[in-house]
Amino acid sequence: MRSSRFTLTKSLKTFALAAFCLAIMTGSSLGQGQLRFCLRSEPKTFDPLKVEDDASVAIRYLTGGVLVRMNRQTQVLEPGLALSWKVSKDSRQISFKLRSGISFSDGTAFSAEDVAYTVQQLMDPGLHSATGDAFRSGPGKVETKVVSPTEISITFPAPVAGLDRQFDQVAMMSAHSPKKEMAVLGPFMVADYKPGATVLLKRNPNYWKTDEQGRKLPYLDSIQLDIQPNRDVEMLRFKRSEIDLINFLDSEYYDKLASTSPNLVHDAGPSLDSEQMWFNEVAKAPLPDYKKDWFRSAAFRRAISQAINRADMARVVFRGHAQPAVGPVSPANKFWFNAKLKAEPYSPDAALKALLTQGFHLDNGVLKDSKGNEVVFSIVTNSGNKYRERMATMIQEDLQKIGIKVNVVTLDFPSLIERITQTFDYEAILLGLTNVGLDPNDQMTVWLSSSDTHQWNPSEKTPETPWEAEIDNLMRAQAAAADPEKRKESFDRVQEIAVEQAPFIYLVNRNALSAVSAGVQGASPVILVPQTYWNAERLAVK
Amino acid sequence: MLGRRIARHGATLIATALLGGLLSATLVRLAPGFDTDEAQLDPHLSSESIRALHQTRADQRNVLVFYLHSLGRALHGDLGSSISLKQPVTTLLHDRGPLTLKLVGLGLLLSWAAVMALSLSAAWLRLFAYDALATVVTGTFLCIPAAVLALLSVLWNVPGAIAIALIVFPRDYRYTRNLLEKAYSLPHIVTARAKGLSKLRILFWHVVPVVAPQLLALAGVSVSLALGAAIPVEALCGLAGIGQLAWQAALARDLPLLMNITVLVTLVTLLANSGADVIGHVWRSQQA
């Protein structure tokens, strides 16, 4: 009898212990390993409001809690820390209803006061950050009104296009925490930083999100980010399983990996990025007048565009993992891409014919203008980017076929920037445009003629050509319009003008290539940045 | 006499290091791209922000004034702040210095061990085939780009110090071998050989002492060679040392960081070479 009672008691205790553990597990996360990948440069800051460089953006994405989050896969805005939001008709005001019971990583409670604090910090005129500047559509003060601990409305002095979408980049900061920017609301928090070596992120124990089964997110225990600028070494480390993913995989490495382990590589199709070249159209540039005449002629630019073999570029330089570019918007941007536009066909004969009608002539295989000047110009690109160097060399060969001599010059980036923005001492530049977002407002300063980043002719006092004036009007119109269809109509016309006038000669749209090791569960690479770890909170490592 | 020599070297060291700091600041300031930032091409930045970016370097435009202010701050232990990494230069150098010291120190040790082993054995054996083989081996390493050696060290999982040794040793070997060769043709060596002294005795008692001052000078120079080699090795092997820092600073035209790194490198180079000079002088005095 005694023995039976003892056995029963023991069984009951065991059952209770098991039930207790199960209860904990149901409410707890999975504890699914450490994800490792590389950052290509040193992060410059952990302050989410001052982020500019790619490495800091990556850390902000993983640690920052945002009010709304653009789902990188569906490209739809989803609730984050805000349960719901409402944008006024004039796009000047946005109201958020926040989730309750949320804490920062250090335990400090999150409330509307923190949102107000973050916005005030962001809009501080002394901040000068890309994140803040995205909201600066006009002069004046930003008003924040804390209605309740979970309700806040923010009013801007002028309409902000895509107002709600912009908050995807704004990580909330605590108004009260002594840890300042290190107290976070995202799935991970910075646990350790060895300058020049690694950044270690650990699971945020106070992260608010759970999965559909009620398990706390993130699944991962930690993420180790190794600082490694060299892509060869990054690839070596991936092959040796020292890292779990490569976010931007080079096309030659894609092919090499695909030949041995096709399941590890992902080609998400054309990305939003483009490679392009442009000619110097700045009036005060230190160039001979005859060269300025060439570069400021749309017919000349279009002829050059026609003489460039984009298909070869996509096939040879990018091993087929790129597409000839059509215009300023990649076809991957399904809504905003003007589907009526087609890529410039390669036709050196047509290009030469067009140039001949402009007064150029061939003299012993050398193209000369009407005044007898040999058509020679340089294409400058940044050194260390082997794809651009190869593209420039291919352009050199293509243009040689129509008698144009091109000199390829590679410069270090600061020297290049100085020529583009200050001295204007260049003839043609070959660079790329990284489009982080889908909305054309992200390119506003590129198209506005008065802007510093209107690259072919920055800071024009008044538009120097009728087509630039038209683009100015169209960009402002689409920024002010609330109806997406009206905005698209305006921006479609901008794209048409860009192709007609060719201020940029768009070359290729690279594919979004990545590599993910077999041990990573839940990865689903997409084209929007960050391609592979956009759903880091749901990734696990076996 | 020795004390005066050391004091003279010390004074030269300080003066040269200070001049080095000023000259490097001038070089950086006058080089294209000084007043630029990659962020200027960011289409999200407003004109005001771009203007503010320019202003961050306003105090560096006058090199002499900037340098004098930096010297004043340095006397209080403040080496300024890195523009590109947004951290105090003191912290950066303090965190990264030991790794570079270890890497370069070990690299030099390995390099000189290889140099002495190969050159002394070649001098002792005096076999054409051995010499030819050594020439081919050292010539091969001399022809391999430093970046490739660094990548090989990553590929084969060997310490970065070995990559540095492989970069430095071929240069030092050639000098050493040629100096030893030359010493063998000196009259007193010919006499010693004629008198039947053993090869080993001739080598270590009569040949090496003659070339010691030049070898010491070479040892001093190899320190700066090794420091130069540390840049690609650290950058490619992902080692967070001064070399990697110097490269990042150069690309970003980070004047406060570059200036301080140059002063540090100048001091190390001068210390190594001055040390070699002093020891060489002592050696020559003892030999005389």
Place this chain on the structure above:
Amino acid sequence: MAKPASLSFWRGVACAVLLLVVGVSLAANWLAPAGYAKQYREAAGAPPSHEHWLGTDDIGRDRFARVLYGTRISLLLGPAAALLSTLLAALIGGLAGYLGGGWARGAMAVTDLFLSLPWLFLLITVRAVLPLNVSPLVSVLVTFLMLGLLGWTSAARVLCATAGTLRNTDFVRQARASGIGGARLFWIHVLPNMKPALYAQFWISIPVFILSEANLGILGLGVAEPLPSWGSLLKELEGLVSIGEEPWKFVPLILLVIVVTSFQMLLSKQDEVTA
């Protein structure tokens, strides 16, 4: 035990090798299957074949042709720059050591300063001063000139120590006692005895400058596209992940090693092999 005659034989071989390499590079117009710039885009990154003996590079240019044409530039300008740096080292370091005292101290302080300064920025400035449309030949000449002008420092220190030692040798004292002094003493008695260090400097500088030329490409100097050079061809080795599968990319390295070894054979002394 090696015989004295073997060095002469190997020197002859070295001479023949160098002449062969120079001859082949000069005959590149006839020997190369295609121009160094022609892009066979359908065969980009191809392995060796009948049409392309060393395969093609990443944009389809015949590698064999590029090796041939690249030899001209590197083989001509590398040794020229090496000679310049050697002469400068001899003058500055040798003279300083010969004069001794304050001259030596001053010269060596300047040398140490030279060793420490970030010359990268001077080179960036040189590129900025040159026009963007500078001809590839001028660009490469300027590059090697800069390398020669900046590459003397490490040898200068060794030469200073050598000259300092020679200054107090018996034969120099004897020469001085005989009334020989100044420049004559330096040129006739001291400088020839610095040959070991001079030859070492020259020999080391050749591959170092050839490789440095390629690295200077990041500053816009060096050989501009589409001109090839050994340095730019050797940069292909940096794609180490796949280099094991593409051993033909080592050919420029092998060629450089052969040339460098041949130079060393030519510079070796006759009495080196006496036991």
